[in-house]
Amino acid sequence: MTMNQSNQRLQNAARGFSLVEMLVVIAIIGILAGILLPVMAKAKEKAKVAQAKLEMGQIENAIIAYKSEYQRMPMSAFARNALTTTAPDFTFGTHGVSLLVTNGGPPAVYQTNNAELVAILMDLTQYRNGNPTVNAGHSLNPKKIALLDGKPATAALPGIGPDGVYRDPWSNPYIVTVDGDGDGQVYDGFYRNRGVSRQNGQTGFNGLFNPDSATGGNSDFFAIRKQVAVWSFGPDGQASMALRADEDGEPGGVKVRNSDNVLSWK
Numbered sequence: 001m002t003m004n005q006s007n008q009r010l011q012n013a014a015r016g017f018s019l020v021e022m023l024v025v026i027a028i029i030g031i032l033a034g035i036l037l038p039v040m041a042k043a044k045e046k047a048k049v050a051q052a053k054l055e056m057g058q059i060e061n062a063i064i065a066y067k068s069e070y071q072r073m074p075m076s077a078f079a080r081n082a083l084t085t086t087a088p089d090f091t092f093g094t095h096g097v098s099l100l101v102t103n104g105g106p107p108a109v110y111q112t113n114n115a116e117l118v119a120i121l122m123d124l125t126q127y128r129n130g131n132p133t134v135n136a137g138h139s140l141n142p143k144k145i146a147l148l149d150g151k152p153a154t155a156a157l158p159g160i161g162p163d164g165v166y167r168d169p170w171s172n173p174y175i176v177t178v179d180g181d182g183d184g185q186v187y188d189g190f191y192r193n194r195g196v197s198r199q200n201g202q203t204g205f206n207g208l209f210n211p212d213s214a215t216g217g218n219s220d221f222f223a224i225r226k227q228v229a230v231w232s233f234g235p236d237g238q239a240s241m242a243l244r245a246d247e248d249g250e251p252g253g254v255k256v257r258n259s260d261n262v263l264s265w266k
Helices: 001-069 077-081 115-122
Strands: 090-092 176-179 199-200 228-232
Touching: 001 176, 001 228, 090 228
Parallel strands: none
Antiparallel strands: 090 176, 176 228
């Protein structure tokens, strides 16, 4: 074998080894990406849940501060007039987006989303889209106190949009229920329903309870033991009364589409 032939073989071997190395590195990167990407996605969702919890806490604190300042809940006359003995608390729901979450009364009764609440808490007389608010002439916040500070959004995106709606990190409106009759508990327009919250008799999921002992909890009066309840549809952007058997190990089945909802009272 000549010297040139020997050198050629060494060069070919070197080139072949480099190709194998490159393929191995690519394979390792692919494996690592397959491991890390789901972890990163979960971390991102956890960060969004934490952000939602923070914003819900700010909304709740702003409402409590308003009540302390004015000795009433931040509601328009329309919302107050919608309260009844069977729907004593008002839910700022998804009106204008859908009627999935209402104020607890029939759809024909006054319905609105959280923009009305935001306008009162931020002392807005006009939304950024130019539409007037229920706070004309600062009538519902006469001291002109800005109690809520949310990130402005340019469209129907996370933050407070031009329409005044406060949306969660997944771009869905926050649902807010306030204690309209001053009894220290709220009947949320969605979570009050036994199809959503009933676990066993008067005991409900997520810390809810039904004071209706006459029916043994078999009525749509599941209450949250707070003056204010705020919640988000969570990562899947859905809420449903449909049940599926025991997916998360909870007795009696769980609300699959509600299991990722973010709740201020939990």
